[in-house]
Amino acid sequence: MAVALRGPGWHAPFEPVPPVARTQPVTAEEVEREAAAALTAFTALTASVLSVCAAEPPARLKSGGVGARELSRPGKAAPCDETDVPQLAHAADTGQVITIAYDPASGGHSVRSISELAVDPAWLRTWCHLRDDERVFTLPRIASVMPASPL
Incomplete structure (x- = not known):
């Protein structure tokens, strides 16, 4: 009508x-604390979905995939959002490489690219690309998790 x-x-x-x-300045310690809390929550979520x-x-499905209804079941049984379940299922199925910053008990700081994750409430069993061997990381010592660094 307006055009006419x-x-x-x-x-x-x-x-x-x-x-x-609006921005608010934060300290490095606050960032580390929030990253550690996010990692702990992610690990607990992953462990609960995998156990379910x-x-x-x-x-x-007949096509070989998993339907939306089936993906919602672990989301309801595990304390998580339904949108998290497909992401976790994808990471578990693909063996996607991620990078962690880790503080070993021997001291220092280490950055590792890892894949083939198996999560327990206290540790992470994985393939370490730096050592080219299977390694177990204690969850509280993982400082941060990020997408894999490009090679």
């Missing part, structure tokens, strides 16, 4: 104003 009344070149007046982003799936594996 005002002509083909007419456009409603619009001058967007970007929102003001180990007790009763999701049924496969």
Whole structure:
């Protein structure tokens, strides 16, 4: 209707104003504390989803995949959001490489690229690409987790 009344070149007046982003300075210690808390929550979530799936594996569709209903079952049984389950299932199925920053008991700091994760509430059994061998990492000593570094 507006085009018919005002002509083909007419456009409603619009001058967007970007929102003001509020920022707050944080210390490195606060970032480390939040990263450790996020890792602990992620590990607990992963362990609970894997234990639910180990007790009763999701049924496969005729096409070989897992349906949305089957993915929602571990999400309901484990204390997590349904959107987390497909991501965890993908990471477990693909053996996706991730990078961790680790503080070993012997001291120092180590960054490792790892894959083939098996999570327990207290440790992480995995393949370490730096050592080219299986390693077990104590969860409280993992300082941060990030996507794999490009080679």
